[in-house]
Amino acid sequence: MATTLRPTLPGLTTSLGLLLLTGAAALLLAAPIRRPAPAVPLPQTAIVPPATLLHRLDGEYSRAGRPVDAPRVTVTIREPLEIMRYQVTAADYARCIAAGACKRLDSPAPRGDLPATGVSHADATDYAAWLTRETHAVWRLPTDREWAHAAGSRLVDDARGLDADARNPARRWLADYEREANRxxxxxxxxxxxxxxxxxxxxxxxxxxxxxxxxxxxxxxxSQDAAGRTTGETSNCGIYVVEGQHRAPMTFFIRNPKSGGCSVGTPPDNLGFRLVREHNWRDHLPAGLNRLLPV
Incomplete structure (x- = not known):
């Protein structure tokens, strides 16, 4: 039997393979990849532009053993902040409960357009994790500084305005009483x-x-010495700052602020939350390349 010999062209074969692969990659980049629409609607957000602001630092300060107001410092916010226009509503939170990702509230709101209240820090972070999965965007609680920046002219500075060198405790008591009565x-x-x-x-x-x-x-x-120099600082991440008509420290599992968690002063009326949308490196990629990456 006659055998037909066919010459092999390895260079041609390799070049043809590379061409086919390159063409396939180009088609993938150009063709839109359809992802399922988010199961929940995207929250309405506001963009707060970068700014320089005078900010009273968070924390409980004492000078030479006496309580004093936290200092005000100049803070520069260098990136735009994207934050929810509204607090997370009862209807929003109910979707998370229905999905099995959030715990049921002790006293659900009677209407869906009311803010979700009776929410602990743990509840809020559970909701943020669920919303991140559902919308393919990263959501988280704001920092105290971000919240103050977003509050703008609505921010309430509840400093007591006491003289740090005052040795008469009655002045502090009277100032505290007047502030709490007004609240x-x-x-x-x-x-x-x-x-x-x-x-x-x-x-x-x-x-x-x-x-x-x-x-x-x-x-x-x-803690500060008599000259205002910091002599010690501790951080407790079982307690978080809540912001509203005044600042308050609140234990992470507290849902009802009247039951405790606020170390001093009038407790907050209701605990709720809104989230910040965090932008990451994926947001800066070309649209075609971003579509190829796993969620």
């Missing part, structure tokens, strides 16, 4: 539908209303 007189504990307190200059609604909001900032205790 109680202005307090309206019933949560209102989202949007009831209006928007600030950044388009952020209801900030510093009657719902206090969790942050991811841990409680700091700072």
């Amino acid at each position: 109680k007189a202005a307090s309206d504990p019933a949560p209102r539908p989202v949007g009831s307190f209006g928007a600030n200059e950044h388009g952020v609604h209801d900030i510093a209303g009657n719902v206090w909001e969790w942050t991811q900032t841990c409680l700091r205790r700072v």
Whole structure:
């Protein structure tokens, strides 16, 4: 039997393979990859532009053993901040419960357009993790500094304005009493539908209303000497800062602020939250390449 010999062309074969692979990659980059739409609607957000602001630091400060106001410092926010326009609503939170990703609340709100309240720090972080999975975007609680930046002109500076060198404790007691009396007189504990307190200059609604909001900032205790130099600092990440009509430290598992968790002063009326959308390196990739990456 005659055998036909066919010459092999390894160079041609290799070049043809590379050409086919290159063409396939180009088609993948050009062709839109359809992903399922998020199972939940994306929250409405506001973009707070970078700015330099005078910010009272978080934490409990003492000077030479006496309580003093935290110092105010100049803070520069270098990147835009994307934050929810509204607090997470009862209807939003109910979706997370229905998905089995959030724990049921002790006292669910009677209406879906009310803020989700009676929420612990752990509940809020569970919701953020669930929303991240559902929307393919990274959501988290704001820091105390980010929250203050988003609050803008609505931020309440509740410093007592005491002389750090005052040796008469009665001055501090009287100042505390006056502040707490004013808070109680202005307090309206019933949560209102989202949007009831209006928007600030950044388009952020209801900030510093009657719902206090969790942050991811841990409680700091700072000791200073008589000259104002820091002599010691401790951080407790079982307690977090909540922001609203005033700052308050709150234990992470507390849902009802009246039951405890606030070390001093009038406890918050309601505990709720809103989230920040975090931008990462994927947001800066070309759209075609981003579509090829796993979620």
